[in-house]
Amino acid sequence: MEAQKALYLPTTSKVKELINSEIIGKIKYLEFKAGFPGRFTYDHWMYDLSLGGGALYGSATYTIEYLQYLFDHPNLTIDGTCIKCSTGADEICNFQLKINNSILASSTIAMNVALKNEAVFYGELGYIVVPNYWKSNQLDLYLDDGSHSHYDFPYQSEFVYEIEHIHQCINNGRLESPIMNKEKTIETIKLVEQLYQKWK
């Protein structure tokens, strides 16, 4: 099983529950933003494409696998645009996913600028905001009737839930997670690779 902390967070479960309850109606648009400037210098492997660097390789799997989980293994297609820096690595990228050909998701990952780091789920009746979606411990629900609900899911570390899940799998004799299985990982890698090849 690939490391994927985001799918096991209580916040993520709550997002899935809210979406499935259709409290915000049918989802139409999703927006993901993650910016982390100044964390790496140009000689870091994150800026070396031959070592698996670049914004897309570094973080796109978070968005894609999050969507696979939330929408129960949907049909996904990908496209997008990036800006490369002097090392040849994409230091900022925006990619879009069509989810079951009915929902549009746009995800921006930036190594060169601070962004409002959040995921927003826009539905016909309101929207959900998840700050720092890859390690979220809270979310906000806004409905078109003007109501607002805040949910907190405090944790000691965002890795706890993933580790607990691995323990559960091992204790149950599982060699593979039913949530993040080999099939989902391979599909994700294919989508990322498709964009990577387009940008070459």
Next chain:
Amino acid sequence: MEAQKALYLPTTSKVKELINSEIIGKIKYLEFKAGFPGRFTYDHWMYDLSLGGGALYGSATYTIEYLQYLFDHPNLTIDGTCIKCSTGADEICNFQLKINNSILASSTIAMNVALKNEAVFYGELGYIVVPNYWKSNQLDLYLDDGSHSHYDFPYQSEFVYEIEHIHQCINNGRLESPIMNKEKTIETIKLVEQLYQKWK
């Protein structure tokens, strides 16, 4: 001259002034969102591609010409993704523009869902938020040092400035606006058409 109210707004001039002053440092990412659900029914021409409908045809020129003005006729390349509805028209689209191959802009236009209608300019030292950028009468400037400035530009109608500009052009014997000239319009149409053909 093509109708283009956004470029003549005092708010837009202020955005240009703030960007040029580099108060938020070098710009790295721009985000535009416009959602207007329920305004048109499926038998409206906005949903008929043969009549020039679709989210892209309807509103993409606002984003593109706004960028042409702000960045003094930059080199622009376009790509993007859309979701089509039963009429064949794109009812939601996200397109990206590379500005001088160094700044990434992402623009979402939706006829099927309400979005947070705003433009956000992310720089190395802060960001600018422009609500309803195509008819904005205010903006907010947030700097990384924690400071925040709000600017108001009240108007009677957002069309006043465009009309005044047309009057000035005519009074000065101009047959073409120096701000929104034929060249910019044709370049914009080419970019929109490129994406439209990709989505066919």
